[in-house]
Structure formats: C-alpha cells, structure tokens
Amino acid sequence: MVTIVGIGPGNKKFITPYALEKIKEADVLVGGKRHLKEFEDIDCEKIAINASTDYQHILNKKGNIVILASGEPSLYGITEVILKYVDKSQLEIIPGISSIQYMCAKLKITMNHLTVVSLHGRSEDLVKKVKKNEKVAVLTDNTHTPQFIAALLKEENLYDRKIYVGENLSYDSERIYSFTVEELLNSNKKFDLNVVVITCGNI
Numbered sequence: 001m002v003t004i005v006g007i008g009p010g011n012k013k014f015i016t017p018y019a020l021e022k023i024k025e026a027d028v029l030v031g032g033k034r035h036l037k038e039f040e041d042i043d044c045e046k047i048a049i050n051a052s053t054d055y056q057h058i059l060n061k062k063g064n065i066v067i068l069a070s071g072e073p074s075l076y077g078i079t080e081v082i083l084k085y086v087d088k089s090q091l092e093i094i095p096g097i098s099s100i101q102y103m104c105a106k107l108k109i110t111m112n113h114l115t116v117v118s119l120h121g122r123s124e125d126l127v128k129k130v131k132k133n134e135k136v137a138v139l140t141d142n143t144h145t146p147q148f149i150a151a152l153l154k155e156e157n158l159y160d161r162k163i164y165v166g167e168n169l170s171y172d173s174e175r176i177y178s179f180t181v182e183e184l185l186n187s188n189k190k191f192d193l194n195v196v197v198i199t200c201g202n203i
C-alpha cells in the first residue's frame with residue numbers, strides 16, 4: 001500500500017493526527033531531506049528523494065510505503081508524480097495544510113476566488129492571471145523569486161498591486177513581508193522558502 005501524507009507547511013504542529021498515525025505505521029518513509037529530518041525518531045527504512053529519484057524502484061518495495069509531501073500533496077505536489085506509477089486502488093492520500101492556506105490565514109484573507117499559480121520548477125502566465133484576478137497566490141522557487149515576480153508586474157505597469165511574501169511559514173524563522181512593486185524591486189533581500197500573494201491594492 002502507498003500512502004501520500006500531507007505534512008503541512010513544515011512545523012509538526014500543523015500535521016493532522018491521522019497523518020502522524022500513518023507515518024508511525026510506515027515500513028518505508030520517503031521524502032525530501034527537510035521533511036525526513038522531522039521524523040528521525042520513526043524506526044523504519046528512510047529514502048530521501050531528489051530530482052533524479054527512481055520512483056518505480058521505491059514503489060516496488062514491500063510493506064507500507066509512506067511518502068511525505070509538503071503542504072497539501074495534491075496542490076502542485078507529489079501526487080501528480082505518484083499517480084503515474086500507482087493504481088488508485090493501491091493509493092491513499094491524506095490531505096495537509098497547504099503553505100498557501102497557511103499564508104491566507106496569516107494575512108487574514110479568505111481563499112474565496114483565490115487564484116493559485118505555481119512557478120515552482122515550471123512556468124505559467126502569471127501576468128495574465130494577475131490582470132484577471134484580484135488575489136493571486138504563487139508558489140516560488142530559487143529562480144522565480146519575489147523580485148522576479150515584481151519585475152514581471154513592473155513590465156506590465158501593474159504598480160497598483162500589493163505583494164505579500166510569506167517566508168519559512170510555520171517555522172520559528174517565519175516572516176511575513178508586505179511590499180509595493182517598486183519596494184520589492186529595490187529590495188536586495190534574499191528570501192528563503194516562500195510563497196507570494198499578490199492583491200489588487202491593500203488587503
């Protein structure tokens with residue numbers, strides 16, 4: 001049996017009790033280094049994944065294979081990959097709190113009519129989404145940084161947008177920033193793990 005477990009934004013406080021139960025029952029625990037580190041006390045085989053992981057090899061293993069996924073596994077997460085290898089009848093997915101959900105809670109904005117874009121290892125037409133929607137949340141990566149996003153908005157003269165950056169959400173080092181397009185462009189801060197929320201004016 002394969003179980004994908006959403007572990008929330010990072011801090012263990014935000015994992016559901018059911019997800020924890022499943023993690024404790026794992027024979028093989030699979031996940032990114034950052035996530036496996038949180039479960040050093042679980043006594044089972046651990047496999048760290050990276051860009052060149054052979055999923056077929058991992059999924060051929062015997063016993064309960066539990067795959068740790070950041071946030072909500074099915075929101076631009078590992079579900080997309082695992083579905084290519086595992087029959088749905090052999091798969092359980094346990095939802096988790098997405099980094100975006102967490103960020104909206106921090107900003108005290110609703111998720112009604114929120115548009116989600118992922119620039120994490122992929123490209124999407126963010127500007128088109130920003131022009132059409134009043135609230136856009138963006139998953140970023142090392143290339144698609146908050147400053148990269150501000151530059152895209154500047155190119156289209158979208159100066160009226162507010163940009164909120166949520167860094168290291170749920171961890172002790174969590175920071176929430178608020179910028180105008182111009183302020184973010186002029187900032188040389190190198191952000192750690194982050195999500196961005198773009199709104200039309202202040203929230």
Ligand SMILES: C[S@@+](CC[C@H](N)C(=O)[O-])C[C@H]1O[C@@H](n2cnc3c(N)ncnc32)[C@H](O)[C@@H]1O
Pocket residue numbers: 009010070071072073074075076077078097098099100120138139140141166167168169170171193194195
């Ligand atoms: C592959 S995506 C997975 C998103 C995940 N499925 C979710 O629901 O949050 C990874 C991106 O999620 C965001 N992310 C995940 N955890 C985060 C955290 N604790 N703080 C800020 N951003 C986070 C970052 O934009 C990161 O590059």
